[in-house]
Amino acid sequence: MASLNVGSLGEYIREQRRNAQYSLRQLAEAAGVSNPYLSQIERGLRKPSAEILQQIARALRISAETLYVQAGILDERQEAGLELRAGILADPLINERQKQVLLAIYDSFLKENAAAAPDGPAAAGAVEKAIATAKAVGARAAQMRVPGMGTAKDGSWHGQDEAQDRNQDQAPDQAQDQGPDGAVQTTGD
Structure with missing residues (x-):
């Protein structure tokens, strides 16, 4: 685990708070922490827990992972992986x-x-x-x-052209269409 870099974390939170046009008191209230505690975090005097960082991130409407990286809890590669997963799932x-x-x-x-x-x-x-x-x-x-995903008989990758290739290989009295779910459906005369 990386070391906690509270000085730059506090500066980063202060910068994000100012960008969001929150006063210290407004952010403290939105994050559910006391005004003096948030002030100490911003000045690098206190080390917030991951839970507090998550509350602050939620109040600032930024990624909690971004604050974890700033705090040294998470490295940037892990953050990128989490963002990728979130993007796929969303x-x-x-x-x-x-x-x-x-x-x-x-x-x-x-x-x-x-x-x-x-x-x-x-x-x-x-x-x-x-x-x-x-x-x-x-x-x-x-x-x-x-x-759109699968492998050919030889194990090579192929995509959406798969259904078109199979349609061309079909006998004239049979055709294949893709249904609404994307599955290939065969119809005959």
């Missing part, structure tokens, strides 16, 4: 299965990168392992019938 344009597949792919890459240091002996096989993992996740996605 995206209204993809369904729950697609969200889970994207998170699984991301997690598999993180595990591969953590297992193989860039200059270590395992680095040579890391790319091959990542590709194999991505193919396995793609195969699971195809089994889950996630539109």
Whole structure:
């Protein structure tokens, strides 16, 4: 865990408070902390807990993770990962299965990168392992019938053109259409 950097944390909170056009008293009330305690945090005299930082972040309408990074509780790479996850989970344009597949792919890459240091002996096989993992996740996605994701018979990735390719391979008396859920439906005469 990184060390607590209270001086710059307090300065950062003060800057965010001023940007939000809050007085010290207004922010303290909105965050549910006392005015003197918030003043001490801003001056770098007190070390707030993660819970207090979360309350302050909520009152300022900023990411709690941003304050955790400023406090040294969380490093920036972890924050980026959390923001990515939050973005995927909040995206209204993809369904729950697609969200889970994207998170699984991301997690598999993180595990591969953590297992193989860039200059270590395992680095040579890391790319091959990542590709194999991505193919396995793609195969699971195809089994889950996630539109636009899957693997061809040779294990290569393919996207939305998959349904069009299959339509062209069909006999003239059969056609395939994508239904409202994205699943391919076969119709005959």
